[in-house]
Amino acid sequence: MRRKATVAIVATALLAVTGCATTAPEAAVDSITIALSADPSGLDPQLVQDGNALAVYGNISETLVFRADDGELVEGLALSWENIDDTTWQFALRPDVEFSNGEPFDAEAVVHSIERIIDPEFATQQSGWLGSLSGAEAVDDLTVNITTSEADPRVPSRMALITIVPPVASEEEGFGSAPVGTGPYVLDSWTRGGDAVLSVNDGYWGDAPEIQSITFRPVTDATVRLASLESGELDLVSGLLPEQIDQAPQVVQSRGLEFPTIILDTRDGAFADVRVRQAANYAVDKQALLDGLYGGYGSIASCQMIGPDVFGFNPELEAYDYDPEKAKELLAEAGQPAPKVTFIGDATNRWLKDAELVQSVASYLTEVGFEVDVQLLDFGAFLDELLAPENTAETPREDLYFIGHGNDSADADVTYTAFYASTGIDSSASNPEMDAMIEAGRSELDADARESTYQEIAEIGCDEANFIFLLNLDNTYGLSETLDWAPRVDGQILVKTMSLK
Amino acid sequence: MFRFIARRLLFAVLVIVAVQVIVFAITHALGSPARLMLPATASAEQVALLDSQLGYDRPWWEQLVELLLGSIVGDFGTSYWQNVPAGGVVFSRLPATLALVGLSMALAIAVSVPLGVLAAMRRGTTWDKTIVTISLVGVSMPAFWIGYLLIILFSVQLGWLPTSGYGTPAHYVLPVITLAALPIGRLTQIVRSSMLGEVGQQYMLVGSSLGLKPVTRIYKHALKNASIPILTMTGWEISRLISGFTVLVEVVFSWPGIGQLAVQAIEHRDVPLLVASVTVVAGLIVVLNLLLDVAYSLLDPRIRTAPTARRTSKEKEPA
Numbered sequence: 001m002r003r004k005a006t007v008a009i010v011a012t013a014l015l016a017v018t019g020c021a022t023t024a025p026e027a028a029v030d031s032i033t034i035a036l037s038a039d040p041s042g043l044d045p046q047l048v049q050d051g052n053a054l055a056v057y058g059n060i061s062e063t064l065v066f067r068a069d070d071g072e073l074v075e076g077l078a079l080s081w082e083n084i085d086d087t088t089w090q091f092a093l094r095p096d097v098e099f100s101n102g103e104p105f106d107a108e109a110v111v112h113s114i115e116r117i118i119d120p121e122f123a124t125q126q127s128g129w130l131g132s133l134s135g136a137e138a139v140d141d142l143t144v145n146i147t148t149s150e151a152d153p154r155v156p157s158r159m160a161l162i163t164i165v166p167p168v169a170s171e172e173e174g175f176g177s178a179p180v181g182t183g184p185y186v187l188d189s190w191t192r193g194g195d196a197v198l199s200v201n202d203g204y205w206g207d208a209p210e211i212q213s214i215t216f217r218p219v220t221d222a223t224v225r226l227a228s229l230e231s232g233e234l235d236l237v238s239g240l241l242p243e244q245i246d247q248a249p250q251v252v253q254s255r256g257l258e259f260p261t262i263i264l265d266t267r268d269g270a271f272a273d274v275r276v277r278q279a280a281n282y283a284v285d286k287q288a289l290l291d292g293l294y295g296g297y298g299s300i301a302s303c304q305m306i307g308p309d310v311f312g313f314n315p316e317l318e319a320y321d322y323d324p325e326k327a328k329e330l331l332a333e334a335g336q337p338a339p340k341v342t343f344i345g346d347a348t349n350r351w352l353k354d355a356e357l358v359q360s361v362a363s364y365l366t367e368v369g370f371e372v373d374v375q376l377l378d379f380g381a382f383l384d385e386l387l388a389p390e391n392t393a394e395t396p397r398e399d400l401y402f403i404g405h406g407n408d409s410a411d412a413d414v415t416y417t418a419f420y421a422s423t424g425i426d427s428s429a430s431n432p433e434m435d436a437m438i439e440a441g442r443s444e445l446d447a448d449a450r451e452s453t454y455q456e457i458a459e460i461g462c463d464e465a466n467f468i469f470l471l472n473l474d475n476t477y478g479l480s481e482t483l484d485w486a487p488r489v490d491g492q493i494l495v496k497t498m499s500l501k
Numbered sequence: 502m503f504r505f506i507a508r509r510l511l512f513a514v515l516v517i518v519a520v521q522v523i524v525f526a527i528t529h530a531l532g533s534p535a536r537l538m539l540p541a542t543a544s545a546e547q548v549a550l551l552d553s554q555l556g557y558d559r560p561w562w563e564q565l566v567e568l569l570l571g572s573i574v575g576d577f578g579t580s581y582w583q584n585v586p587a588g589g590v591v592f593s594r595l596p597a598t599l600a601l602v603g604l605s606m607a608l609a610i611a612v613s614v615p616l617g618v619l620a621a622m623r624r625g626t627t628w629d630k631t632i633v634t635i636s637l638v639g640v641s642m643p644a645f646w647i648g649y650l651l652i653i654l655f656s657v658q659l660g661w662l663p664t665s666g667y668g669t670p671a672h673y674v675l676p677v678i679t680l681a682a683l684p685i686g687r688l689t690q691i692v693r694s695s696m697l698g699e700v701g702q703q704y705m706l707v708g709s710s711l712g713l714k715p716v717t718r719i720y721k722h723a724l725k726n727a728s729i730p731i732l733t734m735t736g737w738e739i740s741r742l743i744s745g746f747t748v749l750v751e752v753v754f755s756w757p758g759i760g761q762l763a764v765q766a767i768e769h770r771d772v773p774l775l776v777a778s779v780t781v782v783a784g785l786i787v788v789l790n791l792l793l794d795v796a797y798s799l800l801d802p803r804i805r806t807a808p809t810a811r812r813t814s815k816e817k818e819p820a
Binding site: 038039041042044047048049120121123125127128176192193194195217218219220221223224227228230231232233379380381383384387408425 | 543583653
């Protein structure tokens with residue numbers, strides 16, 4: 001009798017629980033759920049440097065300049081721009097645009113936005129995008145001058161990154177949890193640690209998006225993200241491992257901005273000799289790495305760490321072949337058949353499969369004669385070592401350093417300043433000629449002249465082989481069966497371009 | 502009794518302060534938080550600027566004193582990473598972890614006490630062996646593996662429950678079961694061995710000869726005596742869970758709790774947030790232990806009426 005009662009109680013409890021379960025996809029047909037890899041640190045579009053935050057506020061706030069799918073700068077909140085003198089760019093603004101809270105979008109809003117983000121008190125984490133921006137001035141309601149302290153050809157591309165915020169709402173305390181923008185969606189609610197829900201902005205100036213409502217959900221575990229995609233709870237997932245991605249109902253991909261690269265220290269040690277550096281490049285089978293580690297989702301970098309979507313890309317260059325015999329020859333020529341080198345990598349998987357990549361490259365190097373000591377450090381220690389100000393010619397860093405480079409400004413100046421200039425953060429070279437070219441490119445206002453400068457830098461860089469050039473990884477996404485979307489090179493998730501089949 | 506609690510509280514405060522100092526020292530020594538927040542291409546000047554805007558580059562003793570004093574009133578400063586008061590973040594995440602831990606331990610006790618008693622009563626039989634095996638499995642299987650299995654079965658294949666997240670009662674089921682597995686395993690063994698210790702005692706035999714029913718003998722008498730080690734173990738398990746063991750389950754199920762928060766604070770080198778998390782957790786554990794001690798003295802009269810350490814000269818010597 002007691003046993004029957006127990007069974008009955010348990011059965012009822014199970015029924016009650018499953019009755020509460022939300023199993024099927026969202027109730028509204030045109031609403032989707034997108035996974036985030038972690039809770040966004042905040043939603044102030046000018047403050048944080050966080051991919052998960054960007055996924056959310058990128059659908060709420062907009063910039064003066066947009067990037068087309070092919071990377072071209074096109075009109076956004078501004079209709080046109082021109083460089084009126086060395087340090088001033090004039091932007092003509094789009095008329096009849098409002099923020100979703102009713103504040104008008106005009107030159108005042110732009111001035112306020114620029115002043116807010118360059119204010120040292122504001123302490124933005126996006127400072128890397130600002131360059132020498134010094135201020136803005138309204139010429140009339142729909143014309144604004146943006147000024148820099150030095151000649152800066154990159155102002156339009158900076159305006160593709162800097163968000164425009166409403167002057168009144170952005171000064172209120174809760175703006176970081178409840179952002180307001182000019183974009184196609186507005187924030188309905190955001191629970192920290194939980195969902196962010198967006199719905200269509202009825203007053204949007206552009207084409208009405210098809211998807212009516214978006215839920216962004218942090219799902220911290222990659223395996224669970226895949227499981228949620230399969231169970232129908234999620235419509236879009238990024239950051240799936242290459243081995244998992246084929247299990248998704250639908251896979252889409254695009255060329256990406258990520259270039260895993262290895263920095264060679266040219267000031268001291270085995271890699272001071274260019275032949276040894278070239279040998280390292282010939283030693284690695286990049287196709288095998290691409291297929292083995294990344295499931296083929298990517299391409300081989302053409303002897304530069306930027307891709308065709310970055311301004312300054314050199315289409316003529318070709319990657320070093322996989323030629324271990326040539327590598328051994330070069331080592332013999334340089335009189336170093338068995339160089340001993342130290343290889344620093346990151347142990348915490350900050351970049352996709354970086355630890356495995358480091359180990360694989362180390363084994364290729366070993367095959368042609370190098371003796372490699374691999375050290376995988378905790379990410380904090382790794383960054384400190386890599387970027388320590390003491391990395392000078394007198395006290396250089398270790399021989400090989402792995403780094404994943406992603407140029408989200410789509411301008412070669414960012415990459416070359418960091419990698420080729422002798423004071424560059426990721427640089428381990430000292431080439432005054434190169435420094436001069438980079439300086440020139442930074443302030444050259446003529447686009448064609450700039451482009452050929454950068455292409456020349458790339459060619460020299462390829463021959464000098466200060467780096468082991470490896471791969472260009474694709475952006476891959478798992479989608480549900482019904483979602484229709486072509487991903488962007490810059491990895492931005494813009495729901496206004498999505499539709500349901 | 503009062504003096505006992507007061508002394509324990511004083512000691513507890515010292516423990517919490519020591520924990521705060523250690524955590525602060527280690528996190529601070531890890532290095533610059535700005536370095537991690539800015540992109541890798543940011544220059545050294547930009548990093549230094551953000552560090553000073555966060556208040557990270559002030560003299561360490563100044564920061565430490567500010568944190569220690571502030572924590573008395575619950576002001577832990579502003580989180581570097583989230584840019585909001587650190588104390589607020591921790592307290593907002595606390596209910597999720599407490600609910601998870603509370604329900605898991607309740608489930609664990611509800612399952613392991615009957616199982617452990619059953620195993621002890623039917624020692625040597627198949628029942629006993631099965632139960633011991635089950636508890637071994639609970640102790641050995643990693644939490645995230647159990648979690649994945651449950652998700653694949655109940656969410657993906659059967660579609661009965663959501664895969665992850667927080668909100669409805671249905672969201673609690675899988676995480677609670679996953680987290681309870683290890684305590685169930687351990688507690689079952691403890692209950693079993695404690696009961697075995699009691700069952701052989703003389704008073705049980707006396708009770709049986711007096712005609713007391715088995716249920717009375719077991720639950721009212723033997724279990725009560727066996728409960729001290731069980732209580733100790735339960736307290737230990739709860740402490741372990743609250744102080745971060747939940748992190749595995751919280752990450753797998755995207756459960757917005759303290760375990761996950763502390764790990765992310767470490768990743769971001771967010772000193773205020775980490776000190777806040779640790780302080781709150783240490784405080785909880787101290788309170789928990791205090792309650793446990795009180796519970797002991799209620800359960801075991803011998804503890805309650807034990808002579809105090811100091812005998813005054815006025816006390817009568819036993820005749």
